[in-house]
Amino acid sequence: MCPPFADNRQSANIALMSTLSFWGAAGTVTGSKYLIESEHGRVLIDCGLFQGLKELRLRNWEEPPFNAAAVNAVIITHAHIDHTGYLPRFVRHGFRGPVYCSRGTAELMKILLPDAARLQEEEADYRNRHKITKHLPALPLYTEEDAREALKLLQVVPNTGEQVRVVKGFTAEFRIAGHILGSSQVLVHVEGAEPRSVLFSGDLGKYDQPIIRDPETPPACDYLVVESTYGNRLHDVERPKEALERIIKDAAAHGSAVLIPAFAVGRAQEIVYFIRELENEKRIPVLPVCVDSPMAAAATQAYARRTEEQDDEYAKALKTNPTPLRTHSMLACSTRQDSKKINGMEGARIIISASGMMNGGRILHHALRLLPDENATVVFVGYQAAGTTGRRISDGEKQVKILGQWVPVRCKLEKIGGFSAHADWKEVVRWLEGMPAPPKKVFITHGEPEAATAMAAHLRERFGWTIEVPQYGEKFDLA
Numbered sequence: 101m102c103p104p105f106a107d108n109r110q111s112a113n114i115a116l117m118s119t120l121s122f123w124g125a126a127g128t129v130t131g132s133k134y135l136i137e138s139e140h141g142r143v144l145i146d147c148g149l150f151q152g153l154k155e156l157r158l159r160n161w162e163e164p165p166f167n168a169a170a171v172n173a174v175i176i177t178h179a180h181i182d183h184t185g186y187l188p189r190f191v192r193h194g195f196r197g198p199v200y201c202s203r204g205t206a207e208l209m210k211i212l213l214p215d216a217a218r219l220q221e222e223e224a225d226y227r228n229r230h231k232i233t234k235h236l237p238a239l240p241l242y243t244e245e246d247a248r249e250a251l252k253l254l255q256v257v258p259n260t261g262e263q264v265r266v267v268k269g270f271t272a273e274f275r276i277a278g279h280i281l282g283s284s285q286v287l288v289h290v291e292g293a294e295p296r297s298v299l300f301s302g303d304l305g306k307y308d309q310p311i312i313r314d315p316e317t318p319p320a321c322d323y324l325v326v327e328s329t330y331g332n333r334l335h336d337v338e339r340p341k342e343a344l345e346r347i348i349k350d351a352a353a354h355g356s357a358v359l360i361p362a363f364a365v366g367r368a369q370e371i372v373y374f375i376r377e378l379e380n381e382k383r384i385p386v387l388p389v390c391v392d393s394p395m396a397a398a399a400t401q402a403y404a405r406r407t408e409e410q411d412d413e414y415a416k417a418l419k420t421n422p423t424p425l426r427t428h429s430m431l432a433c434s435t436r437q438d439s440k441k442i443n444g445m446e447g448a449r450i451i452i453s454a455s456g457m458m459n460g461g462r463i464l465h466h467a468l469r470l471l472p473d474e475n476a477t478v479v480f481v482g483y484q485a486a487g488t489t490g491r492r493i494s495d496g497e498k499q500v501k502i503l504g505q506w507v508p509v510r511c512k513l514e515k516i517g518g519f520s521a522h523a524d525w526k527e528v529v530r531w532l533e534g535m536p537a538p539p540k541k542v543f544i545t546h547g548e549p550e551a552a553t554a555m556a557a558h559l560r561e562r563f564g565w566t567i568e569v570p571q572y573g574e575k576f577d578l579a
């Protein structure tokens with residue numbers, strides 16, 4: 101069943117009016133998928149995996165809500181799995197078109213997608229071996245092979261605002277969004293009797309963060325789709341570097357472990373960068389820092405290669421130190437053996453591992469050991485989506501289920517908001533203040549319901565614009 105355009109003839113008759121529909125990141129922060137249909141064809145913006153709540157994750161397993169084979173192209177705003185992680189499954193369902201993204205995004209997708217597949221294969225395998233599955237045998241959503249098939253479709257485009265042809269009837273412009281390496285805001289031009297343009301903010305970065313550049317000023321558009329992850333919150337006033345200094349000093353004084361669940365891409369590099377700076381400035385002692393994520397190690401190399409996305413501060417740091425993304429005593433774990441070595445370590449140490457929301461990956465094995473340790477500290481440095489283990493712990497639950505076991509949470513908990521890769525609502529307003537003309541309509545996405553509603557209120561109040569908060573599956577005419 102493919103409701104939106106199961107019948108191509110029917111859709112050709114009615115498709116004179118272009119439409120935009122929302123198949124993810126509506127009422128949630130995951131599963132980003134926005135479909136534009138015009139008289140010429142169909143383009144999907146982002147192809148993200150649902151994460152977190154089970155009712156959302158189940159959508160990854162259902163038939164896609166539209167016919168994958170009838171989509172002509174996919175545009176990717178950035179490499180994070182909640183924007184790309186459904187692509188291998190989408191290809192399995194018959195999608196064969198080009199996938200457009202920036203060079204930085206392509207490099208990171210080559211790291212992230214096979215890894216996402218491996219994690220799913222490993223988890224299915226673990227569940228089968230430990231018989232903790234309701235479905236025998238437990239299957240992965242897709243395999244590494246599927247991920248490699250999807251990567252063959254990538255077409256790299258500049259992230260500099262140049263107009264590129266996507267498919268007949270569609271062009272697009274990619275500009276830096278300042279969220280992670282390669283992240284783009286994308287302006288899609290829909291050609292036809294009544295041409296329209298739609299700007300997708302993608303995930304919008306914060307201003308003045310280290311390493312990568314600030315978001316570019318948004319171009320004028322007819323319609324705007326803007327994220328609202330922090331639509332109801334402002335980042336902490338305590339600067340992230342100072343917070344990190346305080347926590348690391350405390351761990352050094354008590355000889356205890358610091359566990360930092362971090363997205364392997366973006367967050368992990370930023371944390372290492374700050375630890376290195378704190379060490380150089382002699383504000384903290386040099387502790388062993390274990391980055392237990394092969395993906396983070398590979399992403400770090402991509403960050404070092406893509407000089408065109410680096411900001412001035414990082415370029416300056418590179419002049420005095422060719423490896424600002426390494427601390428003075430760093431162990432980057434690529435193999436499982438390396439990872440196991442960390443288990444034998446005692447004393448003050450810092451472990452950075454993925455996934456950032458503790459919903460999979462090697463972090464789970466460290467969590468099993470360290471959550472019950474009242475001397476250890478778990479430091480949340482990124483957004484924790486509803487339904488994830490990270491969210492449960494940060495909400496104060498006293499025991500959580502990890503890899504099929506109940507684990508008591510006795511460790512200390514810290515949250516450093518300033519590390520978020522997302523603009524908070526004031527920064528989204530700041531970004532939109534640069535927009536040359538008001539859009540006809542604004543769609544608020546990529547936020548939990550309270551955040552999206554709050555963002556809508558902030559934008560109405562500041563700009564007086566017409567605003568919608570779309571529901572899952574809702575379709576709008578681009579009139």
Ligand SMILES: [Zn+2]
Pocket residue numbers: 178180279303
């Ligand atoms: Zn993201």
